[in-house]
Amino acid sequence: MTAYLDRLETIQSTIKAAAARGRRCQIVGGGSKPWLAHASAAGSTEAEVLATKALSGVVEYEPTELVIVVRGGTPVGEIERVMREAGQMLAFEPPTADGRATIGGTLASAASGPRRAYAGAVRDFVLGIELIDGKGDRLRFGGKVMKNVAGFDLSRLVCGSAGTLGVITEVALKCLPLPKATETRVYELDAAAALRAMNRWYAEADPISATTWVDGRLYVRFAGAEPAVRAARERRGGELLADADRWWADWREQRHPFFALPEQLMRMSCRATVESLEGFNQAIEWGGALRWLHAATEEDRARVRYWTHRAKGYATRWHAPFVETLNELSPEVRALTARLKAQFDPYGVFPAVVSS
């Protein structure tokens, strides 16, 4: 415990020293999402590295409370292992990056996996955080109880903040039980038919926990009580996917061949019923609310952006630096983002949120 507090103090004093000397700090977790590292934006060649790896471990876990409290640098895979033993899971199913992804980085990158459309995102499961901000102050927001409306919700605000607000040193998360039964069925469908099926089946209360359309096939993972999964299978037919766990793990970790060239992918977040954009090699997941499109040229990317803006969604280059993704927001929201950032990090210790 003392060693742990020493580590926190080291981070605090490093930040304070950087603030005093006008230097920058770069937070690094497991290094599984290097594009978040702001290399260009932050001029990080001279940045002090704040490694969270040593801030690891489960602080508190009582399955019957449905709450787990972990340190910010704890690997997601490790958290899942501990929870699985108690029959529970991180329901937002974040990528684990072969054990490298940390929970702090998962919050910072708002990373959620296949179950997101049906169970919720990482932000939906965050109950509270401890954060060391750009002044070196240790602050706690939220808590470790299910319902808490005291004060502004700053623990969820940091989801998607990409290390620009502070070091996430502790996270309390809501846990859910593992489903009793799971079965994946496959359907040969074109994109339009797949979108219809994803949307209608969910709206008709089928027990769905993931949907992905890729290579002309729709993969639907049914999960829940055994009788409910059986009833869904009887209702929807389809072909049983053998080795489904591995297939979903590959999809979740983006090891599926579709993700072979991540730099060429556009990530499109939109209303689930938006028509699919023709003429692109694409995959659809999250019930239609998340689309991945291969767009290698600037012209292709412009087409995707145009289509997405018309649909009131957001299109970002996958693995783009954080500041580039913010360009998708309106000038007013960007201004709000910059003002919030200035409150957490008045000396500009962490990477900037406006392109220099």
Add this chain to the structure above:
Amino acid sequence: MLLGTLMKLPSLLETLAAILPADGLKTTPEAMRPYECDGLSMYRALPKCVALPETEDELVAVLKACHAARVPVVTRGAGTGLSGGAMPDPEAVLLSTARLMRIIEIDADACLARVQPGVRNLAISEAAAAHGLYYAPDPSSQIACTIGGNVAENSGGVHCLKYGLTVHNVRAVRVALIDGSVVTLGCEGLDAPGYDLLALMTGSEGLLGVVTEVTVKLTPKPRLAQVALASFPTVEAAGAAVGRIIAAGIVPAGLEMMDRIATRAVEDFVHAGYDCEAAAILLCESDGTPEEVADEMARVEAVLREAGASDVRLSTSEAERLRYWSGRKNAFPATGRISPDYYCMDGTIPRKELPRVLKAIEAMSEKYGLRCANVFHAGDGNLHPLIMFDANRPGELERAEAFGAEILELCVEVGGTITGEHGVGIEKINQMCVQFSPKELTRMHEIKRAFDEHGLLNPGKAVPTLHRCAEHGRMRVSQGKPMPFAELERF
């Protein structure tokens, strides 16, 4: 200061009169009387004026005028809030969103609805019912409360454990900032780049902006719901049973506990069929397909019996299910019948601390010489102790206040929070000082400044100034005085 007020008042009222429809501006005490308080009725004040825009353009123009004149704005939905969040300020314009009440769109395939902020919570579910969908968060005032107010308060309900709070069921909001700019936070899809400003806006109690449109997630309506009613010989056994249900991998749609003082009060009132000899009762609801419900209920019943329930009854019809719920939903008014006055507290605790907290409350009850009934959203640890007193007896009000303060401090001490779902408002503003450090409170003030540089939106609510951090305050509901929305269920 006085001169300044005199000089700018007429011009602001003139500006507002020009912006708003003929009956959209109330300036006389008689016309403003209905707006003098929200559900926390002992805090009352008349505002400077009441503005009732009918369109977003009008609402934005009102904000711009107030911003230019540096006059504060208190936003109000239906005024059903329980923490005084919409209590007017004599120096401020009261901005009502109640007339922005259009359901703009329902997309049944995408399971979402776009609505204006004045649409009532229940009206969304009613409109979605034709598609087999509903809006899941169900605060007890849902027949009257508006979705704009729900977003401002991050409202809950009795089905939160499984279906989440408002923050889990809102996809996007359009928000007018105090300078009149309008921003969209969130996305009709599932995420937007950058900080989670949608989460920050949800539950910000009218301090950061005014919601002008809400895109909510709709949930497929479960085909069946069934409730188990279990009696326990001790409160500890009932608390342990809740832990066992969760340990069995069950997340019930609803999980509620009441102690004997509460069950006796409601039995006399609504005859729900509760076992009044039991030290505590549990209500555990399951919903889903008939197959799922049958499977889950069988497991729930087994767990309840193993946990020492002296009696377990399963609802056999929809009428019986609603009757079992009626007792729980009438706990507040039933308490009002057996005591001239009561305070309702709203702390949340880690569930395992329940026996300790209930024992402590029992000891406090003796110490202060006041009765206390306990109703409890057991699944998510949200306690509603109802402290009974008689304000006409000298000293009882003060004792009740001290009693409540001690309960909330205990909630914080065991790792919980001072408010699970009613909000801070003005009611619990002093207790924020117990829960947050000066640095954390300062950060909240700084965040407010990032949205509202001059502190014009709902000033003095939700986040205390550091020098205010002193004593405690809490909600008082008096049977003697007319309470707004007295006809609503409160739980």
